[in-house]
Amino acid sequence: MKNAENPWPMEKHELTGSFEQDSRFALGVWTLVIVLFIVSVLAAGIGAVSLSSGEVLSIMARYLGLTHAPPYWPPSDDVILLQIRLPRVLGAALVGAALSVAGTLFQGLLRNPMADPFVIGTSGGAALGATLGVLLASRITVLGFGAVPALAFLGALGTMALVYRLSRIGDRTAVVTLLLAGFALSVILSYAMSLILILNDRLQLNTRVVYAWLLGGITVTRWSQVSIIALLVLGGIAVSFAFGRSLNALSLGDETAQQLGVSVERYRAAIIATGSILTAAAVSAGGMIGFVGLIVPHFLRLNFGPNHRHLLPLSALGGASFLVFADLVSRVAIRPTELPVGILTAFIGGPAFLFLLRQTKREYRF
Amino acid sequence: MTAVHLEKLCFAYNGRAVLEGVSLDVSAGARLAILGANGAGKTTLLKLIGGVLKPTHGCVSIAKISLHKLSSRELARKIAVVPQMCVVPFAFTVREIVELGRIPHLRTLQGFSMADRRAVDEALAMTGTGPFTGRIFNELSGGERQRVMIAMALAQEPEILLLDEPTQQLDLCRQGEILDLISNLNRSKGLTVIAAIHDLNLAARYFQRLVVLHNGSVAKDGSPAEVLLPELLERVYGGPIQVVPVVGESLPVVLPLPQCNEENPKQCGRSACGEE
Numbered sequence: 001m002k003n004a005e006n007p008w009p010m011e012k013h014e015l016t017g018s019f020e021q022d023s024r025f026a027l028g029v030w031t032l033v034i035v036l037f038i039v040s041v042l043a044a045g046i047g048a049v050s051l052s053s054g055e056v057l058s059i060m061a062r063y064l065g066l067t068h069a070p071p072y073w074p075p076s077d078d079v080i081l082l083q084i085r086l087p088r089v090l091g092a093a094l095v096g097a098a099l100s101v102a103g104t105l106f107q108g109l110l111r112n113p114m115a116d117p118f119v120i121g122t123s124g125g126a127a128l129g130a131t132l133g134v135l136l137a138s139r140i141t142v143l144g145f146g147a148v149p150a151l152a153f154l155g156a157l158g159t160m161a162l163v164y165r166l167s168r169i170g171d172r173t174a175v176v177t178l179l180l181a182g183f184a185l186s187v188i189l190s191y192a193m194s195l196i197l198i199l200n201d202r203l204q205l206n207t208r209v210v211y212a213w214l215l216g217g218i219t220v221t222r223w224s225q226v227s228i229i230a231l232l233v234l235g236g237i238a239v240s241f242a243f244g245r246s247l248n249a250l251s252l253g254d255e256t257a258q259q260l261g262v263s264v265e266r267y268r269a270a271i272i273a274t275g276s277i278l279t280a281a282a283v284s285a286g287g288m289i290g291f292v293g294l295i296v297p298h299f300l301r302l303n304f305g306p307n308h309r310h311l312l313p314l315s316a317l318g319g320a321s322f323l324v325f326a327d328l329v330s331r332v333a334i335r336p337t338e339l340p341v342g343i344l345t346a347f348i349g350g351p352a353f354l355f356l357l358r359q360t361k362r363e364y365r366f
Numbered sequence: 367m368t369a370v371h372l373e374k375l376c377f378a379y380n381g382r383a384v385l386e387g388v389s390l391d392v393s394a395g396a397r398l399a400i401l402g403a404n405g406a407g408k409t410t411l412l413k414l415i416g417g418v419l420k421p422t423h424g425c426v427s428i429a430k431i432s433l434h435k436l437s438s439r440e441l442a443r444k445i446a447v448v449p450q451m452c453v454v455p456f457a458f459t460v461r462e463i464v465e466l467g468r469i470p471h472l473r474t475l476q477g478f479s480m481a482d483r484r485a486v487d488e489a490l491a492m493t494g495t496g497p498f499t500g501r502i503f504n505e506l507s508g509g510e511r512q513r514v515m516i517a518m519a520l521a522q523e524p525e526i527l528l529l530d531e532p533t534q535q536l537d538l539c540r541q542g543e544i545l546d547l548i549s550n551l552n553r554s555k556g557l558t559v560i561a562a563i564h565d566l567n568l569a570a571r572y573f574q575r576l577v578v579l580h581n582g583s584v585a586k587d588g589s590p591a592e593v594l595l596p597e598l599l600e601r602v603y604g605g606p607i608q609v610v611p612v613v614g615e616s617l618p619v620v621l622p623l624p625q626c627n628e629e630n631p632k633q634c635g636r637s638a639c640g641e642e
Contacts, residue, residue: 021462111455242474249466251456255418256449260522261442261470306456 025310028303032317039321040093043328044085048336051077051085084221091220091229092327092341093320095286096296098233100319101240101312102278103293108247108308109271112179113301116293117279120182121159124189126276126283129155131193131210149228153280159185160272213287216342218327220285232281237316239274243267244309251306289323289342291349296322369394369429369526369558370415376423377410384410386582387424392560394429394525397552399569400562401593402579403603408562411579412528415560416447428526442470446519448512448529454503460514461499464489467521489520492555493547509540516547527551529561533568541565545572566620570594578602590617 045051051059051073059081061067071078099117106115106122117123133151163185167177197210212219220226246267249257258264282289296319297311304310323341326348330341370392377385384407392398400408413419415426417433426433428444436444446467454463467489468482478486490496493513498506503514512532519527532548533541549572552559563569569576570590578586578593580602586593593599599607599620606623624630 021459113455245466245469245472245474248458248462249469251454251458252449252452252463252466256447256452258418258438259416259442259445259447259449260466261437261439263438301456305462306458307462 021305021307021310024304025307025314028300028310028314029317032314032321036093036317036321036324039324039328040089043089043092043324044081046328046332047080047085049077049080051081056081083223087220087223087226088218088327089324090226091285092218092324094226094229094233095218095282095289096292096319096321096323096326097237097316098278098282098319099289099292099323100296100315101237102275102282104297104308104311104315105240105243105247105271105275105278106293107297108243108250108311109268109275110179111251111253113298114294115179116291117275117282118186118288118290118293120179121163121185121189122156122182122276122279123283123288124186124193125159126152126156126280127213127288128189128192129153129158129280130284130287131196131213134210134213135196149232149280149284152284153277156276156280156283157273159189160276164272212340213283215340216287216289216345217330217338217340218286225285229281229285232277236274236278236281237312240271240278240312241309243271243274244307244312247271247308248306286323287340287342289345291345292319292323292326295345295349295352367394367429368392369396370560371427371430372415372424373427374424375411375414375421375426377407377414377419378422379410383582385414385421385579388579388582388584389424390577390584390587392558394558395552395556396575397549397559397573398561398575398577399573400560400577400579401566401569401602402585406579406602407582408579409530412447412530412560412562415526416445416528417441418447439470442522442524444524445526445528446522446524448515448519448527448532450530450534452515457502457504459499460495460501460503460506460517461486461490463503463514464495464499464517464521467518470522485523486521489517492520492551493517507540508535509537509543512536512540512544513547516544516551520551524557526558526560529559531562531564533563533565541568548572566594566599570617570620594618594620 041053041056045053045056055073055077058067058069058071059073059078062069062071063078063082102117102122103115106117106120107113109115110120117126129151130148132155133148163181166181193210193214220229246257246262249260249262250264250267252260254264297315300311300314300318304314323345326344327341330339330344333339333344368391370390372388372390375385375388376383388407388411400411402408410419414421417426417436417438420434428436428441433441464486465478465482468478468485471482471485472478487496490499493516495510495513495517498510503511506514516529516532527548529548532544536544545568548559548561551557561573563573570593574589576586576588576590576593577584578598585602586598594609594617596607596609599609608621608623609618610621611618
């Protein structure tokens, strides 16, 4: 007979697993902070008028009052950097962070690494709301941004609420029905947008903006717009950090999460609302940019593990870096024409995702 | 001391009654198995005790406190449920899974304290999962995964442990190991253990008290010797059953009776259950 108290004695060095994970996480955060900084400085420098990285940093330092040395660059460079490039770079960073974090939230909630704001209809709802905002209420402006983000949020939340209600069976939400309902609604919403485009000839509306939206591209150009997007995105990301542990528990299924003391229904509503706000903010500023919410969390999960307490902050930083880079490439790839960044993310993100999927099929057994 | 008290518990799924007035008292430190045919309500009973389902009538109380007065956090500190073989969609390590057991003890953004780490280490040590804390949960064998699920439940530091078919999908020796582990936890830590078990022979050998569910109520509640009777089992399971004594053992072995045909001529002439 084996020792009744402890038949499997354990050695001391085997108790260090989670410290190792924590230090890996810290390394990941610092790496991504540095990557984001370098990519942003590069993106701010490259364009029709080229600014060196040193010049970008000097202008920034002077503007922030860190140095009072006389400028060695023409005053027009100040305007290019502070009024044109920086809002664009920050806008791209915010959109990327919002899409990645929203993707991470939906994937964790639905226990499905393929879930994405686009798959479950949130983006479609936000885009339709935003389109209506542009076409019908473009003259109403609140804080310099118009009714667009508000209608985008209503669209995203409305779609999610509808998907959520449609997919509820009894007192719980089945993942399969949620995904199917989301898919059906996204199709309806995208054709609703097409319908608006066709009707436009009669209504004499401005559809150029809608086309830009469908293709996906960073459209924020003013600080006032960036600051509103920043408020929504940073707020949403901060709130999402509170969901980390519950999302980990939800990975084992609703019932197990409930038995681990997580108030599943309450958290689910909060996670959906936060994901909708982030998606709405991203769609208002960047239109339908696909695959960011899929590829970034997936890549980070492969490298840093699936723990959502780590994954959410890493997704924010990784998504920001990825989209600033993608936006930079889309600006310079076929100069002087600007490529819509949505095309680029689909071409980079799609195949990369399929490749990763092939490599890690094991992870997706259900 | 009563750990779990069930008072005339009724439950219906969409109007179809599953449990009709189950009353039960489980004393603290007991080791109890719930038996019954498929669909007899074993899992439903466990879910009612675990608070996942709400009874249509009657009430569940845990240590004299009515279940509906406890928040899910408070409940999770008293009762831990070992989930049935679950698949995790992401590549969590064993340690990360076991750490989930600390959720009912932690505030939303609170980090792990020394006490939390100690509880996790202890749960790993007790279940023998220490040697593979860094491995990916989904890549473990069935027996190893079941150990990790038990470790997660132990990390909750519960008073009561609920298990639904803990030996399902395990090979013979892994079944024995898991039930040995559960018995050890019951003896050394005084954990109250309630398990739904399919296998009568294993249930009789590893549990002191067997509760047999039939037609939505308790058909028999007693020691293994009082339950392993052919008449009772044939009535409950609705089929011919033989109870075979084993030389040198106090408990017999229960087997289903093969159909009468040319391969089994011995069985001919014995009437099938209940029919005359």
